[in-house]
Amino acid sequence: AQKVTQAQTEISVVEKEDVTLDCVYETRDTTYYLFWYKQPPSGELVFLIRRNSFDEQNEISGRYSWNFQKSTSSFNFTITASQVVDSAVYFCALSVRGAQKLVFGQGTRLTINP
């Protein structure tokens, strides 16, 4: 069975602080995909990144970076120099090839205060 845990239910920081959202996953499969989605107040989930299990390189996109570590089954997301527009609920998700499902974590509500 697959499982995704986002232990941080809510995080609140002041603008310009760096913030890391944790994601821990469980699967016995060797081929799998990890995702991060952002859900702003408007409601629709926006895709941020997909990473497959064979690619452990860290990814950086502007102020966003992702740290994938198979040794700890984690796929953490860091926002550098946070901005108010980063306020949203962030979901981590896991898909295993051949299994017809995308398993979501519970989500982390991030609030950036001016």
Next chain:
Amino acid sequence: DVKVTQSSRYLVKRTGEKVFLECVQDMDHENMFWYRQDPGLGLRLIYFSYDVKMKEKGDIPEGYSVSREKKERFSLILESASTNQTSMYLCASSLSSSGSFTDEQFFGPGTRLTVL
């Protein structure tokens, strides 16, 4: 620009009513999905479809049915709405065929349904 639209942002229905939630995508995607989102539970899959007239149950199909008569449209039906179906409903689509879940999914804005 890719687009998934849902027929209503907010909906209020009474217990026992039949409810239709409509979803349309304009990206010619093969796969379409219906999720419900509840606080503390993340998103849970209700049904998905990988082709016209094809449907597969997700994790929580009880009390729901779906219809996909055209590729671009995927409807979620609550046969007899109950108060425990009060939730946010999200529709999504993805390009891959054969019911693959490994591609990026594109989401609609959601329908917040309240059943009184």
